[in-house]
Amino acid sequence: AQKVTQAQTEISVVEKEDVTLDCVYETRDTTYYLFWYKQPPSGELVFLIRRNSFDEQNEISGRYSWNFQKSTSSFNFTITASQVVDSAVYFCAAYAGGGSQGNLIFGKGTKLSVKP
């Protein structure tokens, strides 16, 4: 069985602060894929980043960076110098490789509010 846990329900920061969103993914599979999606107030789901379980490096893309710790199954996402437009619900999602068709399962989401 797989499980995606986002322990933070809501986070509120002031613009320009850095913010880290936590995610833990539990699975017995050794190959799996991790994602972060953003859902702004308009409702659509926007893909942000992907990480494979066999990737060695953590990455930075613009103001986004992510940190994957295989030992703790954590896949944390950081927004540097947050902006008001970053206000949204952020979902961590994952699927295990193996022989499955890769059905993405989602965490419950973290609502981020960035205040000016």
Place this chain on the structure above:
Amino acid sequence: EPEVTQTPSHQVTQMGQEVILRCVPISNHLYFYWYRQILGQKVEFLVSFYNNEISEKSEIFDDQFSVERPDGSNFTLKIRSTKLEDSAMYFCASRLGRGTEAFFGQGTRLTVV
């Protein structure tokens, strides 16, 4: 940039009526999905479709639900007899292959009255 498109964006229907939600996935993608999000809640998997057949379905996807890919481009979700609790945002998604990210449509908000 290619995108997944869904129609309609909003549908209101009476309880017991049939609805068909439509999706056009990204053209070279091979895996197709439907997800549901009840207002303010998490995104829930309904069904996956690959190689012209259902590959997996969740407990939510009971006999009232069906999916079809009637031609090379459209992917539909049918709810035969809608219930009040079917009110939700329904998302279609597609992805290219194993290990790739899924791209979602903008969703269809279904309201059952």
